[in-house]
Each structure stands twice: as structure tokens, then as C-alpha cells.
Amino acid sequence: MNIRRVLFITILLFSAPLHADDAKYFEKQANQAIKEFAETLKSALMLSMQTDGSIKTIAVCKDIAPKVAQQVSEKYNLDVSRTSLKVRNPENRADDWEKKVLRDFNTRMEKGETIKQLRFSEQVDIDGQKQRRVMKAIGTDLVCITCHGEKIPEQIQAELNKLYPDDEATGFSIGSVRGAFSVKEITKAD
Numbered sequence: 001m002n003i004r005r006v007l008f009i010t011i012l013l014f015s016a017p018l019h020a021d022d023a024k025y026f027e028k029q030a031n032q033a034i035k036e037f038a039e040t041l042k043s044a045l046m047l048s049m050q051t052d053g054s055i056k057t058i059a060v061c062k063d064i065a066p067k068v069a070q071q072v073s074e075k076y077n078l079d080v081s082r083t084s085l086k087v088r089n090p091e092n093r094a095d096d097w098e099k100k101v102l103r104d105f106n107t108r109m110e111k112g113e114t115i116k117q118l119r120f121s122e123q124v125d126i127d128g129q130k131q132r133r134v135m136k137a138i139g140t141d142l143v144c145i146t147c148h149g150e151k152i153p154e155q156i157q158a159e160l161n162k163l164y165p166d167d168e169a170t171g172f173s174i175g176s177v178r179g180a181f182s183v184k185e186i187t188k189a190d
């Protein structure tokens, strides 16, 4: 065996477990980021609904959600966001990979999985560059239907129409998949 071959095999041996660890590290960080994003948003939402009411909470969702997403992204050095098949804010629109995963979540739910089980991760290839991605479903709770449900109170609907003329995020029922958290590694292409 010549020296090059030995070197090549040595590099292979050393790099394999490293890659496995990278994947584990990503999964762990992504889970942590999602948890932090979810908990921060939910507590801000609940507090505002209780103290200021639904109309004012619309502004809270509008201002706070993108800010928290940015803060968590910076903290974990990941791209953390929320998306859905039906979005309120067009900036949250799903890309093709996210749409596929969201459709799959709906199918998995029809087949009996719970919201909590709906998680999917994959390493994708964009222009020859590898990128790890993960999505975790967000369920529709009772508190959500005030602004995302089938019968939205008139005043709230009027405010939503003003702020989001292209709003698609209504008509959700309790227990359905409202959307998902989406996390991806930051690549040089981003």
C-alpha cells in the first residue's frame, strides 16, 4: 500500500465519525432553537392575549415573531423560521422542500401520528453544497383560532385585512397542523 492510499484511508476513518457527530450536534442545536423559539412566542402570545386582548396581540405577533426568529437564529448560528402551507405574512412562505414536508405532515397525521411526532430532518444538496434541515409541526390550539380559525371575530378580521391583505392563514380547526418551525444550517450560498 503506498503512502497516499494510507493517508486517504486514514482521512476517511477520521472523517466518518466526525460527520456523524456533526449531524448529532445539528439535531441537538436545532431542537434547542425550536424549543426556545416556541416557548418565547407562546408566552408572549398568552401574556398579551390576557392583558391587552386579541386586537393588540396582532401587533405583538407581527413585531415579535420576526424579532424572536432573528434572535434565536443568531444565538444558534442557524436559520430559524416559521412557515405554513397557508401563510399570513408572505415572507413566511414555504419553499419547495418545506411544502413537501408540510404535505407529508398532513398525510402522517391522517395516518394517526400526533402533532408532537411530526418532525422531519434531512440533508439536502443545493448547488452541490450539503445543508442539514429540520422541520417540526406546530399544532392549532384553542387560543390560535381567534386569529386563524374558521369564524374570526369581525374586529379582528378587519385589522388582519388591513395589515395582511393577502392573508391565507385562516380556516384552521383545533388540532390541525397550523404550520411548522423550520431550521436550516447556514451555508455560504445563503
Ligand code: HEC
Pocket (backbone or CB within 6 Å): 045, 054, 055, 057, 058, 059, 061, 062, 065, 066, 082, 083, 084, 086, 087, 088, 089, 090, 092, 138, 139, 140, 141, 143, 144, 145, 146, 147, 148, 169, 178, 179, 180
Ligand atoms: C392575536 C392574533 C393571533 C393569534 C391568537 C395567533 N396568531 Fe399566529 N399569526 C398572527 C399574525 C398577525 C401572524 C403574522 C406574523 C408575521 O407577520 O410574521 C401570525 C403568523 C403565524 C405563523 C407564521 C406563518 C404565517 O402564517 O405567516 C404561524 C405558524 C402561526 N401564526 C401560528 C399560530 C399558532 C400556533 C397560534 C396559537 C398558539 C397562533 N398563531 C395564534 C396572529 C395570531
